[in-house]
């Protein structure tokens with residue numbers, strides 16, 4: 001390590017799993033914290049134990065012969081510091097543990113390195129705070145907002161991410177209007193003005209916060225959620241038919257959890273008609289002849305897809321025309337058209353915003369949640385979420 005001399009093993013045997021190494025600072029002087037004088041006179045030495053990275057699988061402790069200097073200027077004594085040591089850990093051990101915490105549970109990191117859980121969590125939080133501060137200082141053109149839960153369907157967290165970089169900017173407790181508007185308030189009006197597009201999941205509280213704090217930004221409802229709204233009706237019809245079918249077959253017995261034929265089609269039936277293979281289409285046709293009501297619901301869903309696609313395509317064609325610069329008189333009209341229905345149409349002139357990064361982030365957060373089998377503490381989840389996504 002830079003700035004250290006020595007390195008002789010102490011109290012170590014061939015069979016021990018622990019290694020202790022004596023070290024001293026190679027620097028000949030220390031600056032007085034009282035008056036800034038460069039002190040060279042050593043008053044005495046004290047041993048301080050500093051945990052370091054394992055050496056060949058053995059937990060290693062540096063026994064630092066830490067000098068107390070005497071100041072010739074103000075007659076005070078002080079203990080020397082060292083840039084590589086902080087609070088009984090070497091910086092390289094701290095860095096390694098924070099890196100390990102991205103893929104392991106804190107408990108596993110604690111066991112692996114022999115350092116306390118709370119100590120590691122404090123390092124992780126400090127690193128997450130640094131990361132969050134850095135990310136939130138940068139301007140953000142496309143903002144993504146979504147909710148996730150600490151555990152499955154249990155205590156919600158608002159995730160704010162940058163669509164420009166795909167990185168999480170903040171994880172805020174709750175999913176109400178206050179959660180999001182508090183974030184915007186913290187970011188300040190200058191930062192908020194730079195946001196051009198916001199993608200959200202269509203929750204009313206988020207929309208209220210966005211309308212209030214980012215009135216100039218285009219608010220876009222992400223495609224995934226539009227489709228989920230569209231498919232809700234069809235899913236209800238399918239479930240109702242499943243239940244009825246099962247009771248018809250066996251009115252006395254407790255029915256199994258699902259009616260296999262209908263249940264097997266639960267994903268196929270939500271697809272767009274032009275994305276279906278022949279085999280899938282044949283399967284659906286069989287179901288439709290048995291359940292005419294399902295066919296009606298399916299046709300309605302395909303209509304919705306059609307409206308969505310047609311509107312998107314039409315607006316895109318219009319935007320291309322407008323972008324060509326031949327009709328500047330349309331400026332106001334374009335603004336109005338885009339304001340109308342923008343939340344449904346996920347549209348932006350010249351480029352479509354994408355919630356792709358948010359899906360990636362959600363996957364990472366889901367994996368993270370599985371590591372410790374769910375989080376109970378919001379702060380821990382937020383700190384670790386910022387480090388993985």
Ligand SMILES: [Zn+2]
Nearest residue numbers: 032035071074
């Ligand atoms: Zn001094």
